[in-house]
Amino acid sequence: MDQIQHNFINVQGLNLHVAETGTGPNTVVFLHGFPEIWYSWRHQMVAVAKAGFRAIAPEYRGYGLSDPPPQPEKASYKDVIADLLAIFDALGLAKVFLIAKDFGTRSAYLFALLHPDRVLGIITLGMPLIPTGPSRFKSLPKGCYISRWQEPGRAEADFGRLDAKTVVRKIYILFSRSDVPIAAENQEIMDLVNASTPLPPWFTEEDLATYGALYEKSGFQTALKVPYRSVDENFNIAEPIVKIPALCIIGDKDFALKFPGREEYIRSGKVKDFVPDLETIHLPEGTHFVQEQFPEQVNQLFLAFLNKHV
Template identity: 75%
Template sequence: MDKIEHKYIKVQGLNLHVAETGTGPNVVVFLHGFPEIWYSWRHQMVAVAAAGFRAIAPDYRGYGLSDPPAEPEKASFKDITNDLLATLDHLGINKVFLVAKDFGARPAYLFALLHPERVSGVITLGVPFIPPGTAEFHKSLPEGFYISRWQEPGRAEADFGRHDAKTVVRNIYILFSRSEIPIAPENKEIMDLVDASTPLPPWLTAEDLATYGALYEKSGFRTALQVPYRYILMFYSISKFCFHC
């Protein structure tokens, strides 16, 4: 991906990594999910640039090559939207198309609501728009559901800590590539659902996995477990969330 350039932008004392390619007048910003980083959008970035657009993909704070926040357990979707606004201001970009997948859709929706004058359009994959304070889905999740397990402070840390970062990412991608939802029985953890002999999904190469593994080895999973998995409970609470707090 030699066409993609990398730079760092200082935001609130943190060095945030941004990958960029293309020089078109219209700008597309790609927002990743978990367990992802800017690298997840590399092929789309090159294709969009070839079509005449400027393509940008940031690593959120605490992800990939970006610095972690001082207190990862206090990270929020608001941080992502604020960082995105600061990044666009720094780069002198007035308006963008937002393309997001997985939990990256949440800050994309929020950014469009908070800063409609900066958004030309929003494209999301996997996560529909749900207004804050209206969702009750988390109350019906089974105990062993992966989101439920990862929301419990300390549990995912202990589960992930039995493996190196590369193995954790490998196991998650294998689980997410299956048709069934990852649900662990009472006597097992989420990482136990993948056998060591299970091959990688056909769309994930050993080189790709090495890239993800190296960057999650650097960042760890503290911020990633907070945003989205633990913060999402606050996000859907009227008493704890507002667009400006």
């Protein structure tokens, strides 16, 4: 971790945190999901830097050490895309590889669709390109975590009973399971995890402390708006087809595979209608956090793809 440097780039009056290591001629940009921050890419950043790449992991506005927007309730994916473009311009990055996880995958694909001349290739974890349109989560039960977190005030009250470290702990445990987190009508999402439940074996108390400290600083207000309350944001892209090389790594025990139609969409090859040059690799024991669960295996897959397309 000592070789990772931390800088801030001013974008539209906000100081956005960027973690960076490596000095290679080709740059890899890592986009985190929720409840993640730059640190979720700690294993991968060091690995690609050692292999001769420059590794950059920004934190979105309102996440971690990045400043929150003045009106978090108005945060959007459009902000994320604009901030990324500004960061790339500030760092003089003409073209990059994008590696993304969770809702960061949507940000990566949107960026590639809107700025195709700036992206060499895309790697996503767990999620391929899913076209925008009417909410993909309408058919989920009302007690599903997404439905609950979309409801203004409910997650704030649920999370507000606990410190940030405990919130992250519970979400990491929930998201490491193979079933979609769904609460009963009279139950909150945080109540799905007992205080005595251990962390996943690959996630240490030190890791949790790092996450907890960063979310203690940022809070969860912006994170609840992007992604959960922005899922229906429409970019009106006429032809949502990404024509650059892409790799999707799927953990077969990732609960997200159980979202309606998700696994069929991937396994049937329908996803290639939108990403023709896509390779999909399945990790049979992989969960939602494959890059932290199996870092060496994921690093090898990343480097094989990057070296093939430089």
